[in-house]
Amino acid sequence: xxxxxxxxxxxxxxxxxxxxxxxxxxxxxxxxxxxxxxxxxxxxxxxxxxxxxxxxxxxxxxxxxxxxxxxxxxxxxxxxxxxxxxxxxxxxxxxxxxxxxxxxxxxxxxxxxxxxxxx
Numbered sequence: 001x002x003x004x005x006x007x008x009x010x011x012x013x014x015x016x017x018x019x020x021x022x023x024x025x026x027x028x029x030x031x032x033x034x035x036x037x038x039x040x041x042x043x044x045x046x047x048x049x050x051x052x053x054x055x056x057x058x059x060x061x062x063x064x065x066x067x068x069x070x071x072x073x074x075x076x077x078x079x080x081x082x083x084x085x086x087x088x089x090x091x092x093x094x095x096x097x098x099x100x101x102x103x104x105x106x107x108x109x110x111x112x113x114x115x116x117x118x119x
Contacts, residue, residue, distance in 0.1 A: 008033050008041060009033065010029075012029060016062060017110075017111045018060065025058050025062070026062055026063075027049065027063040028064060030065075060106065067093060070097075073097065077094070083096055083105070
């Protein structure tokens with residue numbers, strides 16, 4: 001997102017997997033420059049990325065972040081639906097959201113793409 005040619009926020013999703021090979025999206029990072037926080041930029045970015053995920057028939061998005069923030073967008077602790085974080089210490093900060101009509105989300109370990117392993 002930009003204002004007057006200046007990038008003020010961005011969000012990224014990458015291909016991830018749950019369990020053996022169930023496709024999912026890994027959300028993050030989502031960032032908004034400080035001067036434009038708390039005015040709806042992050043909200044707009046989240047709705048845009050979730051809408052895009054639904055438009056291309058994705059079924060699950062995972063995120064590591066603040067439960068109070070991401071809970072507003074329908075994310076809930078991954079453990080509540082049988083998905084394990086890649087790192088157990090993430091606890092309830094690792095959350096998922098199902099997209100569209102899905103009868104049952106996949107279960108197993110959520111795996112970020114390999115480049116994330118270096119972080």
